[in-house]
Amino acid sequence: MKPPSKLLSRSVKPSLDRIDLMILDALRDHGRITYQALSERVGLSARPCLERVRRLEQKGVIRGYTALIEPSALGHDIIALAGISMRDPSTGTRQRLERALTANPAVIELQVVNGEYDYIARIVAPTLAAYEALTEAYLADPGFGIGRIHTTFVLKTLKDFEGFPVPDRQD
Known part of the structure; x- marks a missing residue:
């Protein structure tokens, strides 16, 4: 996009x-x-x-155009929602982690959130082992300052994200 x-x-x-x-x-x-x-x-x-x-x-209202592709057609059999909690929330550490996550093609969505986690990431992988290797690499690197990653695996998608709702407005 x-x-x-x-x-x-x-x-x-x-x-x-x-x-x-x-x-x-x-x-x-x-x-x-x-x-x-x-x-x-x-x-x-x-x-x-x-x-x-x-x-x-x-104006940036329309950010781009894209095709919606079936993940499994590309070998993305694992879809995970990862809650990432920081051990070291310093600015430099956060910036390093954000750069690494946004540059990783397996991380298909990343949100900064409040509450129990600092980030929520949607991550795709071909296998559980590949997902585990990816998260272990982030956890093992002290420069990323991650305290823990809590993973929820998607078992079945009932409704895919296909765009934000456009409100009805009668002028």
Whole structure:
């Protein structure tokens, strides 16, 4: 996925009108929709519709486009949710760990959280042994400052993440 040209701050919410929301809803559900079909769906001519999409991309509202791929088709038979607790929460240690986790292709999602854990990571692996080797490597390196990793394995996915919900807004 291509990074947005301008990252949105969580505190700055762009003004989105009814048509913007319709565009976002259509693109979330049908990312390969043509601009012509999109413009018909939202009730605009093609050119203004394209301009709105580009504006949403430039503002960072649309962060990119991607295909949703079945994990097992790529050999990712293990999906784990890992709660990571820091032993050493110093800034340098956290930065080192965050760089290592975000650079690791097996870590497909990483959140900084509050509560019992400092991070929640979604990690994929071909086998339990591969997952264990990955987590043991992070635990064994004192430079990462990890106190413990609590793992919950996904047994069955009932609903995949397929995008954030777009609210209905009637202007």
